[in-house]
Structures are given as C-alpha cells and as structure tokens.
Amino acid sequence: MKSVRIIALRKDRKRLLEHLQNSALVEVTSEETAQEGFVRTDTSAQLKQFERNAELTEQALRILDREAPEKKSLLDSLRGRREIDPDEIGEIAANSAKITGICKKIVKLDHQMADNAAERVRIRTQIAQLEPWKKLDIPLNTPDTASVAVLIGTFPRGYSTQELSVAVAEASPDLIFEFEIFYSSSNLTSAVIYSPKKQKEQCQAALRTLGFTQPMNPTSKVPEDKVRRLLKKDKDLEEKREDARDEIAGYAEFRGAIRDTWDYFVMRSEKYKVISGLDQTKHVFVLTGFVPEVDCEKLQALCERVADCVVEFEDAGDDAPVKLRNNAFAEPAESIVTMYSTPSKNDIDPTPILAFFFYFFFGMMFSDAGYGLLMVAACSAAIAIFKPDRNMLLNLRLFRNCGVATIFWGLAFGSIFGDAPAVIYNLITGGNITMAELLPWPILDTQKDALTIMVMSIAMGLVHILIGMGCKFYICWRQKRYAEALFDTGLWMTLLVGLAVLAAGVAAGQLLVYIGAGIAIASALGLVLTQGRSKKGFFGKLIGGVASLYDITSYVSDLLSYSRLLALGLTTGVMAQVFNMLSTLLGTNVIGIIFMIVIFVVGHAVTIGLNALGSYVHTMRLQYVEMFSKFYEGGGKPFVPFETNSRFFKTDIKENNK
Amino acid sequence: MYGLFLAIIAAAAATVLAGIGSAKGVGGAAQTAMGVLSEDSSMFGKMLVLTLLPGTQGLYGFIVAFLILINCGVLGGDLPTTGQGLAFLGASLAIGFGGLFSGIAQGKASVSGIAMSAKDEANFSKAMVSITLVEIYALLAFIVSLLVVINIPALKI
Numbered sequence: 001m002k003s004v005r006i007i008a009l010r011k012d013r014k015r016l017l018e019h020l021q022n023s024a025l026v027e028v029t030s031e032e033t034a035q036e037g038f039v040r041t042d043t044s045a046q047l048k049q050f051e052r053n054a055e056l057t058e059q060a061l062r063i064l065d066r067e068a069p070e071k072k073s074l075l076d077s078l079r080g081r082r083e084i085d086p087d088e089i090g091e092i093a094a095n096s097a098k099i100t101g102i103c104k105k106i107v108k109l110d111h112q113m114a115d116n117a118a119e120r121v122r123i124r125t126q127i128a129q130l131e132p133w134k135k136l137d138i139p140l141n142t143p144d145t146a147s148v149a150v151l152i153g154t155f156p157r158g159y160s161t162q163e164l165s166v167a168v169a170e171a172s173p174d175l176i177f178e179f180e181i182f183y184s185s186s187n188l189t190s191a192v193i194y195s196p197k198k199q200k201e202q203c204q205a206a207l208r209t210l211g212f213t214q215p216m217n218p219t220s221k222v223p224e225d226k227v228r229r230l231l232k233k234d235k236d237l238e239e240k241r242e243d244a245r246d247e248i249a250g251y252a253e254f255r256g257a258i259r260d261t262w263d264y265f266v267m268r269s270e271k272y273k274v275i276s277g278l279d280q281t282k283h284v285f286v287l288t289g290f291v292p293e294v295d296c297e298k299l300q301a302l303c304e305r306v307a308d309c310v311v312e313f314e315d316a317g318d319d320a321p322v323k324l325r326n327n328a329f330a331e332p333a334e335s336i337v338t339m340y341s342t343p344s345k346n347d348i349d350p351t352p353i354l355a356f357f358f359y360f361f362f363g364m365m366f367s368d369a370g371y372g373l374l375m376v377a378a379c380s381a382a383i384a385i386f387k388p389d390r391n392m393l394l395n396l397r398l399f400r401n402c403g404v405a406t407i408f409w410g411l412a413f414g415s416i417f418g419d420a421p422a423v424i425y426n427l428i429t430g431g432n433i434t435m436a437e438l439l440p441w442p443i444l445d446t447q448k449d450a451l452t453i454m455v456m457s458i459a460m461g462l463v464h465i466l467i468g469m470g471c472k473f474y475i476c477w478r479q480k481r482y483a484e485a486l487f488d489t490g491l492w493m494t495l496l497v498g499l500a501v502l503a504a505g506v507a508a509g510q511l512l513v514y515i516g517a518g519i520a521i522a523s524a525l526g527l528v529l530t531q532g533r534s535k536k537g538f539f540g541k542l543i544g545g546v547a548s549l550y551d552i553t554s555y556v557s558d559l560l561s562y563s564r565l566l567a568l569g570l571t572t573g574v575m576a577q578v579f580n581m582l583s584t585l586l587g588t589n590v591i592g593i594i595f596m597i598v599i600f601v602v603g604h605a606v607t608i609g610l611n612a613l614g615s616y617v618h619t620m621r622l623q624y625v626e627m628f629s630k631f632y633e634g635g636g637k638p639f640v641p642f643e644t645n646s647r648f649f650k651t652d653i654k655e656n657n658k
Numbered sequence: 659m660y661g662l663f664l665a666i667i668a669a670a671a672a673t674v675l676a677g678i679g680s681a682k683g684v685g686g687a688a689q690t691a692m693g694v695l696s697e698d699s700s701m702f703g704k705m706l707v708l709t710l711l712p713g714t715q716g717l718y719g720f721i722v723a724f725l726i727l728i729n730c731g732v733l734g735g736d737l738p739t740t741g742q743g744l745a746f747l748g749a750s751l752a753i754g755f756g757g758l759f760s761g762i763a764q765g766k767a768s769v770s771g772i773a774m775s776a777k778d779e780a781n782f783s784k785a786m787v788s789i790t791l792v793e794i795y796a797l798l799a800f801i802v803s804l805l806v807v808i809n810i811p812a813l814k815i
Binding site: 563564571614618624 | 707710711713714717718721724725782783786787790791793794797798800801804805808
C-alpha cells in the first residue's frame with residue numbers, strides 16, 4: 001500500500017474525480033480541517049439535494065414494486081449489475097429531471113391512496129353507526145311538534161315491543177307514551193318514543209333509568225339516504241384508488257430509468273462527499289489517499305491522461321488500509337478471512353493456507369462425489385449464465401472449489417449420491433453388492449473404517465495446527481522476537497511432533513516409540529526451562545515452567561475437535577444411504593419407480609441442504625478456532641476505494657483503464 | 659429375543675432424546691429469529707443458518723439409531739444376543755443424553771447469537787463460531803456411540 005497525493009487544476013476536478021470513481025483505484029482520505037493556505041468547498045447543500053433525490057427515487061421504486069411487481073426468479077439475485085458505457089451516464093443525468101418528476105408523481109399518488117384508504121375507514125365507521133337506524137324514515141334530529149315530544153335513541157339491551165312498553169310503564173306509571181322499535185338485537189334497541197310535550201321531562205327521566213341515550217351528532221337527513229350517499233362516496237373513493245393504482249402501474253415502463261437515476265444520485269452524492277474533503281486554492285486542488293502498490297502505475301497513467309496534474313507516491317504509514325491480493329485458487333477464500341477480521345500490518349495473509357484447508361475439510365465433511373459434481377455444475381453454470389458481480393462471483397467460485405474437493409473425498413469414501421449406484425445395480429440385477437465391491441478402486445468405508453478415518457482426521461488436524469504454529473513462528477522470527485519464536489512456539493511444535501511419532505510408534509514399531517518419546521521429553525524439558533522466564537526467582541521460574549505444560553490440554557482438545565471431519569462425513573453418507581433405502585421400498589413396478597424418483601430427489605435435496613450447511617459452518621470453525629487462534633491477530637482496516645456503489649449499473653471498467 | 663428388544667429401545671432412545679434436544683434448541687432459536695425477521699426480512703439467510711445450528715444433535719441421534727438398526731438384524735442379518743442388546747442400549751445413551759443437553763444449551767447460544775447478529779450483521783460469523791463451540795460435546799458423544807455401535811456385532815457377549 002502506498003499513500004498518494006494528486007495535485008491538479010481545479011478546472012479538471014470533475015473529469016478527474018469521475019475517472020477515479022469509475023476506476024476504483026484509490027481510497028480517498030481527508031483531514032478534519034483544511035491545511036493552512038487551502039480552503040474547503042462547502043457542498044452540503046448539493047449533497048443534501050442529491051441525497052433527497054436518491055431517497056425519492058428509492059421510495060418511488062418501492063411503491064412501484066408493490067403496486068406493479070416485476071416478475072423475478074430467485075436466481076435473478078445472482079445476476080450481476082448491468083454494464084453500461086460511461087457515456088450513458090451523461091444521458092441518465094440529462095434525463096434525471098424528468099425521472100425525478102415521475103417519481104414525485106408516483107409518491108404523490110401513493111399519498112393520495114393512503115389518504116383515500118383512511119377516508120374509507122371513516123366512511124365505514126359511519127355506515128356501521130347508522131345500521132340500527134336503517135328503517136327510520138325521519139331524520140335523526142327531528143324536532144318536537146307543537147304538542148308531541150319526539151325522543152329518538154337507543155337502549156343498551158334487546159327489547160320486544162311488549163317488553164319495552166312494560167319497562168317504560170314500570171319506570172313511570174302515569175306517563176302517556178307511544179313508541180316504535182326500528183331495530184333490536186341482543187344488546188341494542190333503537191326506538192322513537194313519543195309523549196305529550198308537557199310530560200317530556202318526566203319521559204326523559206323515565207327513559208334515562210332504562211339507559212336510554214340519544215345519538216351524538218344526529219344527521220338532518222333520513223338515515224337511509226345518508227347511508228346511500230356514504231356508499232356512493234365509498235365507491236367513488238374505490239374507483240379513485242383503482243385509477244391511482246393504474247396510473248402508478250402505468251409508470252412501470254420507467255422502472256429501469258428510475259433505477260439508473262437512483263444510482264446516478266447515489267454516485268453524485270458520493271462524489272460530492274469527496275469534493276467536500278478536498279483541500280483547494282483558487283486554481284489547484286489536492287487529493288490525498290491510499291493506493292495498492294500494484295496499481296500505482298495505472299493510477300499515474302490515468303491521472304496524467306485525463307488532467308494536468310502531479311502524482312506523488314510515498315510509503316504508507318501504520319494506519320494504511322489493507323487490500324488482500326491472491327491468485328485464483330485462494331482469492332475466493334478472502335471473504336472467509338475478512339469475515340473473521342482483516343489482517344493487520346503484523347500479520348501474514350493467511351488466505352492461501354486457509355483456502356487449501358477450507359476446500360479440503362469441506363470436501364471431507366460433505367464427501368459425496370454426486371453432490372460435489374452438482375455443486376461444481378451449478379456454480380459453473382451460474383457464473384456462465386448470470387455473469388455475477390465480484391462478491392457473488394467469488395462466493396460461487398468458493399463453492400465450486402469446495403465441490404471439487406467434495407468429489408475427491410466422495411470417490412475416496414466410495415459415496416456417489418450415497419450408495420445409489422450399488423442400490424440401483426442391486427435393484428436391476430437382484431444382486432447384493434456394496435459400493436466397495438462395485439467401485440474399481442479401494443475405498444475407505446466411513447462406517448466400517450470409522451476408526452481409521454478418525455485417526456486420519458486427527459492427523460490432518462495436527463498438520464493444520466502445526467502449520468498455524470509455523471506461521472506464528474515465522475511472524476515472531478520476522479519481528480526478531482526470537483525467544484518467543486523458539487521457546488513459546490517452536491518447543492510446542494516439537495513436543496506435538498514427538499507425541500505424534502510416539503503414537504505412530506505404538507502402532508508401527510518399537511524404534512519410533514523411543515524416538516518420539518525422546519523428542520517429546522526433550523521438548524517438555526525445554527518448556528519447563530523456558531516458560532517461566534518472565535517470572536522472578538528460581539522457584540517462580542520453575543513453577544511457571546511446569547505450569548505451562550498444562551497447556552497440553554488445550555492442544556489435545558483442539559486435536560479432538562478434528563474428529564468432526566469423520567462425524568460430518570459419516571452423517572452425509574448415512575443420510576444419503578437412508579434415503580436410497582427408503583426410495584426402493586415399493587419395488588420396481590410403475591408406482592414404485594415414481595415413488596423412488598420422488599424420494600430420491602427430495603431426500604438428496606434435504607441431505608445436500610443440511611450437510612452443506614454443516615460442512616460450511618464446521619470447516620469455518622476449524623479455521624477460526626483451531627488454526628487462527630494459533631497465530632492470527634487481525635484488526636486491520638480494509639481498503640475501501642472511491643468507487644461507484646451502484647446497485648443496478650456498473651461502468652465498463654476496462655474501458656477506463658485502457 | 660431380548661437382544662432385539664433392547665436394541666430397538668436403544669435406537670428409539672438415541673433418536674428421541676437427541677431429537678428432543680434439537681427440537682428445543684431449534685424451536686427457541688426459530689422463535690427469536692422470527693422476531694428479528696418481522697423487523698427485517700432480508701436477514702432470512704443468516705437467521706436460517708443460526709437457527710439450524712442446534713439441529714445437528716437430532717441428526718446424530720438418528721444416525722446412531724440407523725446404525726443400530728442395521729447392525730441388529732431388523733433390516734436383515736443376525737439377531738443380537740441379550741448382551742449385545744444391552745451394549746447397544748449403553749452406546750445409545752451417549753448420544754441420547756449428550757444430544758439432549760447440548761441441543762438445549764446450543765439453542766440458548768443460538769438465541770443470543772441471533773440477537774447479536776440482529777444488532778449488527780458484521781457479528782454474524784462470530785456468533786456462528788461461538789455457537790459451534792457447544793457442538794463439540796454432541797460430536798464427542800456421537801463418536802463414542804458410533805465407535806461402540808459399529809463394533810458390537812463382533813463382540814461375543
């Protein structure tokens with residue numbers, strides 16, 4: 001990583017920045033305040049404008065997607081961004097005013113629809129409130145006549161005609177009254193009560209004891225008419241809503257243009273963010289940043305091509321960001337490393353080692369040639385057909401490589417869709433053959449040779465851990481921390497190797513036992529002598545040294561952890577075998593064959609889903625917990641270039657770099 | 659006679675006990691994950707991974723049960739002796755109880771992991787690795803059951 005300073009004329013600012021953005025070569029850095037003699041341009045107004053527009057287009061797109069959804073398959077998410085010519089951005093910019101107008105219209109229509117929906121809720125409530133009065137043929141606020149009081153209202157329980165007249169008479173025996181019931185349900189009765197005007201007070205008092213209430217906000221219209229009017233209004237609103245929806249759907253043809261415009265605004269706002277951090281004078285501006293060492297020449301050529309400028313490179317300091325660079329084999333695993341942490345300046349890039357073991361262990365756990373073949377085919381096809389963007393492309397390549405390892409281990413374990421070839425062979429010929437007999441090469445049977453595979457797994461774990469410790473040794477040595485390299489790491493490595501030789505000797509021969517024990521005891525003695533070196537006093541040093549041997553437990557548990565290679569490998573094989581067995585249950589008649597195909601497809605899909613997930617998670621854990629813990633620090637800052645963070649289009653980078 | 663009966667109990671114990679552990683673990687994790695998804699449905703993939711992690715115990719139990727059934731003659735072959743049946747039963751208890759308790763414990767870790775990833779998606783891989791720390795105990799139990807079960811038919815007991 002180099003730090004770079006570009007000094008250029010202000011008139012070239014726009015052109016230069018646009019090219020830098022398209023090429024994504026440089027990470028722009030900026031101090032809090034301008035250096036002396038320079039000023040900053042305040043772009044916050046423009047920035048806000050662009051951000052507001054970006055938000056508007058985003059909102060419009062969301063409305064459009066809701067009201068007029070686009071047909072999309074799940075696989076479309078693999079598809080890369082549309083590639084466009086840099087000149088097309090000019091067209092998008094020219095169109096942006098028109099598109100913003102359309103977006104505003106869409107958002108406004110959406111607001112109308114929302115208001116509309118709220119209004120309809122209000123209307124419905126009103127209609128519901130008028131329900132008990134539907135049969136009433138006078139307005140609810142009908143006044144008293146010259147001699148008769150008219151009381152319109154409801155009782156909070158159900159009354160029949162007889163019950164009500166009894167109830168009112170009981171409440172006020174000498175009241176003269178007449179009534180009509182218009183509606184009665186179990187908990188509501190609406191009625192009109194007439195009584196002589198001079199008895200109105202008495203009548204009201206009597207009715208109050210029965211819980212009689214008069215409607216709030218009575219209308220001056222006959223209820224039935226009112227309901228009819230409300231229904232009509234509701235229908236109008238409904239139509240308006242449909243119209244608004246149709247109008248929004250009519251804008252669907254602009255979807256592509258709206259997307260491009262959204263990206264355009266995001267792009268512009270990013271550029272203005274950079275501009276606001278540039279130190280400028282009247283005629284000149286200065287851009288500082290970081291650039292990967294390999295890209296220095298490219299950057300210089302680009303800048304000198306598009307502007308009159310001076311480009312200076314310097315060695316970057318400790319705070320420089322980190323960009324990983326690996327060959328095609330290891331590159332896909334970079335995401336696994338950065339998911340843990342970006343390497344710091346002191347670390348070595350663990351990606352190549354991690355990549356190898358990631359593929360290798362994944363393959364051993366997924367371990368089925370058929371599944372591996374499917375993975376390779378599916379990933380390769382997706383890469384060829386959809387031309388995905390970089391991150392997705394790397395993920396697909398990661399799984400393609402894992403697939404290759406899976407095929408390898410599948411063949412070694414004699415598993416091709418479980419024992420499908422043997423099952424089918426037996427079904428056709430009526431024989432009773434196993435995969436071991438069917439395949440021409442010797443296989444390791446995960447069930448019968450479980451112990452062998454477990455020993456293999458732990459041996460591979462030992463290699464994995466030793467490589468991790470070797471990295472630690474190398475890092476310490478490089479930093480001239482020789483004591484740490486030799487005593488803290490080296491002696492443990494020799495101790496582990498000694499124990500491994502000892503274990504091999506137990507199985508193979510007496511000589512190895514002596515050699516192994518010799519190495520192990522010598523290393524252990526070395527550890528006792530050196531591990532207490534930071535302690536004070538003879539006994540402090542001795543106790544520190546002896547206590548350090550206790551760390552052996554953590555190495556043992558790390559090694560045992562690799563037995564998951566066997567466990568998950570076996571799980572895949574057995575699950576596949578179970579489904580193969582189930583699929584042949586109904587024999588070879590027509591129904592049996594159909595049943596077989598269905599169970600075979602569904603069963604293996606389930607097996608792939610569960611075990612691919614398990615293998616992915618566990619291989620990752622073996623890298624992170626067992627290996628990275630031996631040497632990897634992380635905590636570096638990732639390199640974030642100034643680029644177009646667009647969602648829908650990307651400019652043709654090759655075009656810019658030529 | 660008794661041998662087969664004991665072997666079938668063994669197969670049932672391995673599946674059921676480990677299955678309960680996984681069911682509790684995945685169930686709790688799924689409840690939390692749905693809470694997160696109701697806020698942000700784009701996290702579905704990550705939530706699915708974290709939810710499924712406590713699901714392996716049930717699988718291990720099932721595989722041990724399957725191996726017991728293969729080795730005990732239910733699916734063809736010699737029937738086990740009473741001694742072998744007892745041995746199957748003993749072997750099944752390792753993954754049965756190992757799976758039961760580690761499944762529940764891993765489910766709790768999953769719930770916390772889901773909450774952590776929901777706050778910041780960058781925590782996802784850390785959550786995932788922390789949750790798999792629990793799994794080693796189910797794996798050890800599984801390997802003990804496995805190594806015993808595949809060797810029982812050769813035992814003269």
